[in-house]
Amino acid sequence: MNLILLFVHDYIAADTVRIHDRRLQHVAHVLRSAVGDELIVGLLNGPIGRGTITRLTADDLEMTVVLERHAPAPLPLTLILALPRPKMLRRVLFSAASMGVKKLYLINAARVEKSFWKSPLLRVERLQEQLVLGMEQAGDTRMPEIFLRPLFKPFVEDELPGISKGTLALVAHPAAEQPCPREVNRQITLAIGPEGGFIPYEIAKLASTGFIAVSIGSRPLRVETVVPVLLSRLC
Amino acid sequence: MNLILLFVHDYIAADTVRIHDRRLQHVAHVLRSAVGDELIVGLLNGPIGRGTITRLTADDLEMTVVLERHAPAPLPLTLILALPRPKMLRRVLFSAASMGVKKLYLINAARVEKSFWKSPLLRVERLQEQLVLGMEQAGDTRMPEIFLRPLFKPFVEDELPGISKGTLALVAHPAAEQPCPREVNRQITLAIGPEGGFIPYEIAKLASTGFIAVSIGSRPLRVETVVPVLLSRLC
Numbered sequence: 485m486n487l488i489l490l491f492v493h494d495y496i497a498a499d500t501v502r503i504h505d506r507r508l509q510h511v512a513h514v515l516r517s518a519v520g521d522e523l524i525v526g527l528l529n530g531p532i533g534r535g536t537i538t539r540l541t542a543d544d545l546e547m548t549v550v551l552e553r554h555a556p557a558p559l560p561l562t563l564i565l566a567l568p569r570p571k572m573l574r575r576v577l578f579s580a581a582s583m584g585v586k587k588l589y590l591i592n593a594a595r596v597e598k599s600f601w602k603s604p605l606l607r608v609e610r611l612q613e614q615l616v617l618g619m620e621q622a623g624d625t626r627m628p629e630i631f632l633r634p635l636f637k638p639f640v641e642d643e644l645p646g647i648s649k650g651t652l653a654l655v656a657h658p659a660a661e662q663p664c665p666r667e668v669n670r671q672i673t674l675a676i677g678p679e680g681g682f683i684p685y686e687i688a689k690l691a692s693t694g695f696i697a698v699s700i701g702s703r704p705l706r707v708e709t710v711v712p713v714l715l716s717r718l719c
Numbered sequence: 720m721n722l723i724l725l726f727v728h729d730y731i732a733a734d735t736v737r738i739h740d741r742r743l744q745h746v747a748h749v750l751r752s753a754v755g756d757e758l759i760v761g762l763l764n765g766p767i768g769r770g771t772i773t774r775l776t777a778d779d780l781e782m783t784v785v786l787e788r789h790a791p792a793p794l795p796l797t798l799i800l801a802l803p804r805p806k807m808l809r810r811v812l813f814s815a816a817s818m819g820v821k822k823l824y825l826i827n828a829a830r831v832e833k834s835f836w837k838s839p840l841l842r843v844e845r846l847q848e849q850l851v852l853g854m855e856q857a858g859d860t861r862m863p864e865i866f867l868r869p870l871f872k873p874f875v876e877d878e879l880p881g882i883s884k885g886t887l888a889l890v891a892h893p894a895a896e897q898p899c900p901r902e903v904n905r906q907i908t909l910a911i912g913p914e915g916g917f918i919p920y921e922i923a924k925l926a927s928t929g930f931i932a933v934s935i936g937s938r939p940l941r942v943e944t945v946v947p948v949l950l951s952r953l954c
Contacts, residue, residue, distance in 0.1 A: 486939045556937050575810075579944040622938035666901060700951075702791050703857035704721050709814040712944050713951040716935075 485510050487623040488525045488535065489616060490549065501525075501535065501547050508545045511537075525549055526625035555625040559584035559719050560671045562647060566593040566678035567632075568707045570603040574614050575708045581618025581628055583715050589647070591633045593686055595678040601634055640689045648673040653695040656714060657687055658704055660697035666717050674714060676707065720745050722858040723760045723770065724851060725784065736760075736770065736782050743780045746772075760784055761860035790860040794819035794954050795906045797882060801828040801913035802867075803942045805838040809849050810943045816853025816863055818950050824882070826868045828921055830913040836869055875924045883908040888930045891949060892922055893939055895932035901952050909949060911942065 488511065494501040511517050519537050525547065526532035532555055535547035567590045568576055580588060592601070604610060615628050633639040651671040654664065658681060675682075675690055682690070687697055700713060723746065729736040746752045754772050760782065761767035767790055770782030802825045803811055815823060827836070839845060850863050868874040886906040889899065893916060910917075910925055917925070922932055935948060 575943075579941070582938060582940055582944060583948070584938060621941060624938065703817060703819060703859065705817055706814070706856060708810075709817060709947050712947040713818075716948040716951040 485514070485620045486524065487532065487620050487625070488523055489620055489625060490525050490527045490535075492528070496546075499549055500538075501549055503545050503547075504543055508543075511545055512540065512542075523547070524623065525551075526555060526623070527551055529626055531555070532623065532625060556584065556623065558586040558626060559715060561585060561715065561719060562587040562589070562651070562671075562673045563711070563715075564589045564591055564644070564647075564673065564675040565707070565711075566591055566676065566682070567596045567600050568678065569597070569600055570605045572706070572708050573600075573603075573605060576711050577611065577614035577630075578618040578621070579708065579712050580715070581615040581624070582622040583712065584622065584624065585715070586626060586628045587647075588628055588630045589633055589639070590630065591639055592636045593678050594636075594683045595680045606632060636686065637689070640686075640693055644673075644690075644693050648694060653690075653693070654698050654718075655682065655687065655690045655695040656700065656710065657681065657697035658699055658702070660699040662696065662698050664698040664700045664714065664717055668718055672718055674718065676710060676714065679707065720749070720855045721759065722767065722855050722860070723758055724855055724860060725760050725762045725770075727763070731781075734784055735773075736784055738780050738782075739778055743778075746780055747775065747777075758782070759858065760786075761790060761858070762786055764861055766790065767858065767860060791819065791858065793821040793861060794950060796820060796950065796954060797822040797824070797886070797906075797908045798946070798950075799824045799826055799879070799882075799908065799910040800942070800946075801826055801911065801917070802831045802835050803913065804832070804835055805840045807941070807943050808835075808838075808840060811946050812846065812849035812865075813853040813856070814943065814947050815950070816850040816859070817857040818947065819857065819859065820950070821861060821863045822882075823863055824866045824868055824874070826874055827871045828913050829871075829918045830915045841867060871921065872924070875928055879925075879928050883929060888928070889933050889953075890917065890922065890925045890930040891935070891945065892916065892932035893934055893937070895934040897931065897933050899933040899935045899949065899952055903953055907953055909953065911945060911949065914942065 488507050494503050496502045521537050523535045525535040531551040532553050533551035535549045539546035563585050611630050651673045653673045655675040723742050729738050731737045756772050758770045760770040766786040767788050768786035770784045774781035798820050846865050886908045888908045890910040
């Protein structure tokens with residue numbers, strides 16, 4: 485936790501917050517902070533600054549807060565991800581949020597196991613939990629938007645053209661001839677398939693929506709590796 | 720498992736292997752293969768090819784093997800990594816091996832918790848287990864070398880100059896002015912610190928050995944994210 489994320493409801497006065505959940509536990513037991521210490525804090529979807537601890541008990545942490553700078557720049561990339569297995573999804577959400585992804589679609593694909601869609605991890609509050617952990621890691625305050633799209637065809641036909649419009653639209657596809665570009669310096673829409681990849685029908689559907697299939701070489705990587713690899717390469 | 724890794728002791732004839740461990744379980748219960756099916760196989764530190772299943776029982780899998788092509792190219796990068804917490808170490812070994820790292824030093828640093836060095840995961844066979852999983856993921860056969868160096872100063876003074884000689888030597892350091900270069904097209908030695916980073920003394924020691932401190936921006940990332948991010952950016 486490199487930033488304590490604050491919410492509007494934490495404020496008890498114009499410049500004072502009081503918190504008493506896992507953030508208190510973290511400050512007390514991991515950081516082992518004391519009254520007078522300064523912590524990096526940030527307001528959800530707002531600016532970042534310093535909090536000075538004015539009170540710290542087993543039940544309450546109070547800080548005087550000065551917010552003075554912007555959150556780090558978002559990554560100019562929308563991620564379209566075939567729903568990974570729940571254990572991996574947690575790690576992917578964390579790393580994508582920590583790298584600054586602000587819009588993420590979890591979609592269906594032929595090789596996504598149907599049971600994954602029943603995971604309790606897909607409840608909004610559980611998804612947001614992972615995203616918040618990633619934001620706290622990276623010192624970010626802007627909450628990513630996340631959307632579940634359990635039907636591939638209507639998503640690609642009806643919604644994806646609007647999402648990818650005006651962006652460089654790429655689909656990671658190990659069999660593609662074209663190598664994935666580097667440091668493209670423009671808005672990107674990036675689609676990443678499930679374990680085993682998108683099937684040819686899905687690649688063709690994505691291609692018909694303007695997506696270019698690109699490869700990062702002959703090594704098949706796990707989705708939790710390939711997400712940071714591609715984001716790092718493209719942005 | 721995108722490749723079944725074979726060992727010399729699996730051979731029962733010049734072109735025939737017999738296996739009966741977790742690889743058999745994987746072929747029988749995950750891939751659900753049958754006699755006559757072809758699998759991608761590779762000999763440890765040797766070539767890659769196809770295995771045709773000639774016998775599959777609860778106890779034995781026999782294949783006729785034809786090895787005909789090279790393993791994928793190794794990554795031209797030696798990784799020097801401050802020992803991460805055991806849970807993270809497993810994932811980092813997996814992803815580094817899957818990306819083609821062939822030489823990896825786990826070193827001490829001021830912010831490495833002493834208890835990490837006592838983890839049972841540091842036994843050679845447990846380390847190799849993770850590396851093999853990464854190789855199987857990536858369809859690779861070349862076993863990475865891994866070295867434990869629990870003393871920072873003698874490692875950096877006595878051994879590191881020989882390791883980094885003739886390479887581009889970089890240390891990831893969030894506070895560095897210089898951005899991390901991209902696609903450098905030469906041999907690299909890359910040092911990555913613990914959570915919280917190397918301390919100034921350690922950065923100075925590394926700099927005196929010719930390491931250039933480079934940054935990938937203002938977002939602190941977890942080591943399991945930063946390893947694929949840096950490898951992808953540099954190679």
